[in-house]
Amino acid sequence: MSGFGKGCHLHLIDGSAFIFRAFHALPPLTRKSDGLPIGAVSGFCNMIFKMVEDNRGPDAPTHVAVIFDKGSHTFRNDLYDKYKANRDEMPEDLRPQIPLTREATRAFNIACIELEGFEADDIIATYAREARERGGRVTIISSDKDLMQLVGGGVEMFDAMKNTRLGPEEVEAKFGVPPDRVIDVQALAGDSVDNIPGAPGIGIKTAAQLINEYGDLDTLLARAEEIRQPKRRQTLIEFADQIRLSRQLVTLDDSVEGLEPLDDLDVREPDAEALMAFLSQMEFRTLTRRIAEKMGVEAPEMPEPGSAAAAAAAGDAPEPAALKAGFDAQGYQTVSDRAALDAWITLIRERGHVAVDTETTSLDEMRAELVGISLAVEPGSACYIPLGHVTGEGDLLGAAERAPGQMAMDEALSMLKPVLEDDAILKIGQNMKYDMKILARVGIDVAPIADTMLMSYALHAGLHGHGMDTLAERYLNHTPIPIKSILGSGKAQVTFDRVPIAEATAYAAEDADITLRLWMLFAPKLGAEHVATVYETLERPLVPVLARMEMAGVKVDRDHLSRMSNAFAQKMAQLEDEIQSLAGRKFNVGSPKQLGEILFDEMSLAGGKKGKTGAYGTGADVLEELAAQGHDLPARVLDWRQISKLKSTYTDALQGHIHPETGRVHTSYVISGATTGRLASTDPNLQNIPVRTEEGRRIREAFVAEKGNVLVSLDYSQIELRILAHIAGIDSLKQAFQDGLDIHAMTASEMFGVPIEGMDPMVRRQAKAINFGVIYGISAFGLANNLRIPRDQARDFIDRYFERFPGIREYMDETVAFAKDTGHVLTLFGRRIHTPEIGAKGPRAGFAQRAAINAPIQGTAADIIRRAMIRVPRAIEGLPARMLLQVHDELLFEVEEGAAEETIARVRAVMEAAAEPAVRLDVPLTVDAGRGPNWAAAH
DNA sequence: GTAATCACG
DNA sequence: GACGTACGTGATTACG
Known part of the structure; x- marks a missing residue:
């Protein structure tokens, strides 16, 4: 059979929808030999096979095609920039499976249809229309409600999961209108999944009622004035344009051009050999056997999983237990020409994933120069591509010659760029933010990515660090080559570009190899340990966001800092003189040891307490106590210390962090630095720039906006207390936040029975x-x-607080009990923070318990701002x-300058709604905003 | 390399 | 009844 006409029956399979359903419905399945995720491919193949089997009867299709989405931008994005804007990124486990489902379709010898820039739904609509016009029947295999508008006139749908048919009656039962009015109902009701706005407050029920009453959407909108219910009437008038836009978005395009002719979709028998080859390559044991039986062919040899033969049969699959053994520098290849690199690229494309590691001249991503790239596609199989190595000797000036045996940087990068940017190839790294920034500087935007450091963080926060050496030792039982053994240390330390290429290969390829093995080990654990959502929504998507922030940097006014440094130096010298004359001799004011001796031995002041190291404590609290007793020396030391701190850590050090080319300061955020989910900022730390004192705030004035720009600051108000109110379920606190009260004053009022109006500031402070x-x-x-009050008074305050807010005590007790029971605590978003010390005895028990109580609160706040940050780029797209x-x-x-207000509005909206839709807080999140020429003024 | 100190939320 | 603590970070300095 070939030409399509009367009596023909076309099956259109919605491939993309099916892959997602298979992925989410099935447990995470991986290929035995190398850990490649194949759950969705397996589900997909089973479904296709079932379709083929079921369709041998009298109702068999004469034509069949599987339709896929391709590309993320369609005409709907041009109509409405928020179309499907709330979709999460594709899970990394799924991404490498996408090309495999195409392969699977072809292996079954079924037409595989996709067209750049078109959704599968539009292609299905086009084929369905043509088939109907040519007198044939159509069955759409999908349960997507967006396709229901096509039903009728010989077009039916079939839900393969539920095994049910959908005709016009079923569609009408679902939408309350016949199929040809479905788009009208959808336009009114909107759709949160695709982010179709619709008419606010109108759902399917109301929409159907309105359409049935007025006939169709245009009539309804034209006669909206007649609607009796005032609210509904107003909504339809006010949102008429939005409703029309929604209808455009939900209406399928049934005239897609450039598709394979319908006639060519005729049902064909699969080629047994090709199909068996594909199935055995995927290592689907059961399915391969079943299909072989049906087709009457011999199932290909597929040895038992885990056996030595299994690895051998899978071609160049790894040795059994290869994840934990078999690190062999001999097996690593140095890639120095086009042909060798081409071979690796072919391997990567076959696999759909690759572990990547870059070697550079520095740990500072903004100054580091790329020296080489290593790749790994399976355990034990890795290579290193040297690109910027120089010969070790060099002349006296340090000038060195380019080492032989390297590809030209440009040539290698232009070959790698398409792979590193390919949507269908997962790039796996350990701390990928670093490599993304390095590669961004040579024009490569790496995506999509996986990060073993962040996987470990999602799995093991609180248990141990997440550096590669730690992970390799703990989980692969392998100690990587120490970088010091390659670079040396101290004065003799060299940069990586001076390392001989053979040594560099052994080191660099091993890193990629380790990264790949860690990924294979961690990836299936994410789902099993219930932290896949944390990793996918709070860790992985943050990487490109932070990379961009760090590369942007912040402008710092060097002269401002320099002037402050000079003023501080003078003031310090003056204070030093005063302090030393008060002490009666010269000493190093910066030495706590010497200061302690002066204060407590020579001056014999009371209150000297030696710590565990035998030294006197001279902390600010101790000095303040002495100053309060009227002693001048400690008061001066406090002043000196404050200025010394500001000078050394900020006004001096910050100048050294100004990048010579950008004139800006580029911090680096450590995503897995804090156990609670907070970020840490290093080199320099821009999260502890002074603000509490007047002199400190002047340092913030050095953080400025470029000409014509302003700095805009938005911060959550009392976010941790709000989270506490929600988690512990304290009604009075929740109410206070809902009413916008001053929460500390309200607490004081509740505790001490004093009115909020005219409250003593001291009481509020307590x-x-x-x-x-x-x-x-x-x-x-x-x-x-x-509070510097007696302990029994503090005890009394706490008792009174717990009495007034009994839910708090329950929360604390329950949290500690949970931690003791499970060894971890959770944030509202499922982040897991391990509490290994919770069972400790002695003083450490108290530490662990307080940390366990704090972690869900601090961690939930951290999760919320992460969610906001991930959504910000899209929200401010198009704004300067x-x-x-x-x-x-x-x-x-x-x-x-001109866009400050719009930015504030959009970012505030994102921040205030950042918990949603995953968590619905009982308290509002509010955000304060400010703007100004510098950071101090923006507060 | 560690301890003490102090900057931030 | 004693222990000895507010939670989470990073940078700098002194000192062994």
């Missing part, structure tokens, strides 16, 4: 300290220390604005 204490896992000792810094509950932007 309540504030208690509120913070609660977040930290309050103790009488800690509160007493903080960039996100520069994150300081735990604050985001800092640099914006062209």
Whole structure:
């Protein structure tokens, strides 16, 4: 049979929808030999096979095709930029399976249809229309409601999962209108999955009622004035344009051009050999056997999983247990020509994933120069591509010659670029942010990515660090070649470009190899340990966002800092003189040891306490106590210390961090640095720039906007207390936040029975300290220390607080009990923070318990701002604005002056809604915003 | 390399 | 009844 006409029956299979359903419905299955995720491919093949089997009867299709989506941008994105904008990124386990489902379709000898820039639904609509016009029947194998508008006139749908047919009656039962009015109902009701706005407050029920009453959408909109219900009438009038736009979005395009002719979709018998080859390559044991039986052919030899033969049969698959053994530098290849690199690229394309590691001249991504790239596609099989090595000797000036045996940098990069940017190839790295930044500087935008460091963080936060050496030792029982053995240390240390290529290969290829093995080990664990969502929504998508922020940097006014440094130096010299004359001799004011001796031995002041190291304590609290007793020397030392800190850490050091080319300071965020989910900022730390004192705030004035721009700061108000109110379920606290009250004043009022109006600031301050204490896992000792009150008074405050807010105590007890029971605590978003010390005895028990109480609160706040940051780029797309810094509950932007208000509005909306839809908080999140020429003014 | 100190949320 | 604590970070300096 070939030509399509009357009596013909076309089956259109919605491939993309099916892959997603298979992926989410099935447990994460991986290929035995190398850990390649293949669950969705397996589900897909089973479904195709079932379709083929079921369709041998009298109702058999004469024509069949599997239709896939291709490309992420369609005409709907041009109509509406938020179309499907709330879709999460594709899970990394799924991505490498996408090309395999195409292969599977072809292996079954079924037409595989996709067209760049078109959704599968439009292609299906086009074929369905043509088939109907030519007098044939159509069955659409899908349960997607967006396709239901096509039903009728010989077109039916079939839900392969539920094994049910959908005709016009079923569609009408679902939408309340006949199929030809479905788009009208969808246009009104909207769709949260595809982000179709529709008419606010109108769902399918109301929409159907309206359409049935007025006949169709145009009539309804034209006669909206007649609607009796005032709210509905107003909505339809006000949102008429949005409703029309929604209809455009939901209406399928049934005239897609450039498709394979319908006549060519005729059912063909699969080629047994090709099909068996594909199935055995995927290592589908059961399915291969079943299909072989049906087709009457011999199933290909497929040895038992885990056996030595299994590895051999899979071609160049790894040795059994290869994940934990078989590191062999001999097996690593140095790639120095086109042909060799081509061979690796072919391997990568076959696999759909590759572990990547870059070697550079520095750990500072903004200054590092690319020296080489290593790749690994399966355990034990890795290569290194040297690109910027120089000969070790060099002349006296340090000038060195390019080492022989290397590809030209440009040539290698232009070959790798398509692979590193290919949507269908997963790039696996350990701390991928680093490699992404290095490669971005040579014009390569790496995507999509996986990160073993972040996988470990999602799995093991609180248990140990997540550096590669730690992970290799713990999980692969292997100690990697130490970098020091390659570069040397101290004065003799060289940069990586001076390492001989053979040694560099052994080191670099091993890193890629380890990374790949860790990925294979961790990837299936994410699902099994229930942290896949954390990794996919809070870790992985943050990487490109942070990479962009770090590369943007923030402009710092060097002269401003320099002037402050000079002023500080003078002031310090003056204070030093005063201090030394008060002491009666010269000493190093910066030495706590010497200061302790002066204060407590020579001057015989009371209150000297030696710590465990035998030294006197001279911390700020001790000095403040002495100063309060009227001693001048400690008061001067406090002043000196403050200025010394500001000078050394900020006004001096920050100048050294100004990048010579950009004139800006580029921090680096450590995503897995803090156990709670917070970020850490290093080199320099821009999360602890002074703000609490007047002199400190002047340092923030050095953080400025470029000409014509302003800095915009947005920060969450009281986010941790709000989270506490939600998690512990404290009604009075929740109510106070809903009413927008001053939460510390309200706490004081509840505790001490004083009115909020005209409250003594001291009373409010005490309540504030208690509120913070609660977040930290309050103790009488800690509160007493903080408020400088007797311990029994602190005890009394705490008792009264728990009496007034009994839910807090329950939360604390339950959290500690949970931690003892499971060894971890959870944030609202499922982030897992391990508490290995929770069972400890002695003082460490208290530490662990307070940390366990604090972690879900601090961690949930960290999750929320991460969610906001991930959504920000899309929200400010098109605006002349960039996100520069994150300081735990604050985001800092640099914006062209005219766009400041719009930026504030959009970012505030994102931040305030950041918990949704995953979590619906009982308290509102509110965001304060400011703008100004510098960071101090933006607050 | 570690301890003490102090900057931030 | 004693232990000895507020939670989470990073940079700098002194000192062994």
